[in-house]
Amino acid sequence: MSELMPGYKSGFVSIVGKPNAGKSTLTNRLLGQPVAGVSAKPQTTRKRQLAILTTDEAQIIFVDTPGLHEPKDKLSQFINSEAQYALHDADLILFLADSSQRPDKLDEGLAALVQEVQRDIPVLLVLNKNDLADSRTLAANKALFENLLPGARAVSISAQTGNGIENLLRVVRELLPEGPQYYPPDQITETFERDIAAEMVRAACLTLLEDEVPYSIAVRTDEYTERENGVLYVKATIFVERDAQKAIVIGRNGDMIKRIGSAARVDIEAASGQKVFLDLTVKLRKDWKNDPAFLKELGLSQKS
Ligand SMILES: Nc1nc2c(ncn2[C@@H]2O[C@H](COP(=O)(O)OP(=O)(O)OP(=O)(O)O)[C@@H](O)[C@H]2O)c(=O)[nH]1
Ligand SMILES: [Mg+2]
Structure with a gap:
């Protein structure tokens, strides 16, 4: 299971983004079944959550993370450590943006953090919620998000409708290194x-x-x-x-x-x-x- 097959790709792909960007919706969509809780209110996710996709070509381990919180109690300290850990310990970072809106202070802060810590880790800008705005607005917002993450490749999706997901998977596979299967092929998550x-x-x-x-x-x-x-x-x-x-x-x-x-x-x-x-x-x-x-x-x- 863990021996290297020539050409086989694998890796951990951390999904980061401000609260409500749609990280958990994307995680469930990628897996084709719900493993993560989703709600219209921010700060739904508290723990890291894996979505493991295994095919003949690759094993992609997506890591859903909590949006960063104000560190006011022991719980929020833990939540932030979960998000930070995901930034350091990844083969690829997906920066999930709500592209129906212009970037705000939270996006700016997170983009700065990603650039500060990632160094060698590639970043893919994922412009989510493309079902919620017209193409002119989406293009304008895309340019603004690209300014926050210079040099990052960008893809446009709707985690809700599934639009662009196949393309996202193709680009993710392209950006991942060769590697072994870290998990048995039938395992889809680590959460009980x-x-x-x-x-x-x-x-x-x-x-x-x-x-x-x-x-x-x-x-x-x-x-x-x-x-x-x-x-x-x-x-x-x-x-x-x-x-x-x-x-x-x-x-x-x-x-x-x-x-x-x-x-x-x-x-x-x-x-x-x-x-x-x-x-x-x-x-x-x-x-x-x-x-x-x-x-x-x-x-x-x-x-x-
Ligand atoms: N229209 C639309 N709504 C979306 C899309 N993706 C997510 N949503 C909605 O956005 C809200 C937040 O989604 P979540 O997946 O919980 O967001 P999250 O980034 O995991 O949020 P936290 O866990 O709080 O950080 C929910 O109401 C989703 O249904 C999308 O592509 N289009
Ligand atoms: Mg979530």
Whole structure:
């Protein structure tokens, strides 16, 4: 498996970009099935997530990363270390931009960071969301992004519709070095299925809850078992930071928790390919973002 085949290409491809650029949408699109949580709110991803694509010609290991955060607690310090690590430890960096918008301060900061750390690592500018603007706007924004990353090749895609993905894969293969298969050909990620389920529940919370509430949430899968009737039984706990948030997550007559459950169930079914019974509980866990033992339990600390 790991012996070198002549002409075979492989490598780690880090997907970096500001919050909401579409990194996780692209990761799921590349794999053809959801492994990463997606929501319309920024700062959805907290952990690195692999999407391993193996063909007869190449093994491409895409690494979805969190957008950089303000380092205000132990959790955000971990999140930033995940993003930084991905910049240093890659064979190719995909700088994902929302090309329906002009670059902003976050893009500028990240482009500067990429250029500071990458040195020998090639950078590919990926202009995402090309379904959201007309061709003149896209061309104008492309020029602005190219100014931020002089010399980088650029491709235009829509992670949402799939437009340009084949071309992106072709260019990525071109830019990768020859190398071995690092993973067995049938492995598509490193994340445990139960952790993917927890991320889907958290993404549903981000989509459905307002203000700061979804950012106060952590999700842990407590049980993930296949029942005899072929149904996957998933039991998960949603942790909140404050008592008032518990009532909000549950909602009137349990309405909100039901909506979160139905949205997450659809995503877990797509990810697992199985029918799912999802059982959710809400618990208070004060200041969990600074609790090293709890963060470790959730895989949100460096030594996990
Ligand atoms: N129209 C359109 N929407 C997109 C596209 N790619 C992503 N989105 C949407 O953009 C939003 C953010 O997508 P994510 O994939 O969660 O973004 P992210 O970069 O992973 O965000 P963080 O994890 O918060 O850093 C979601 O609402 C997606 O549906 C695209 O190509 N076109
Ligand atoms: Mg993400």
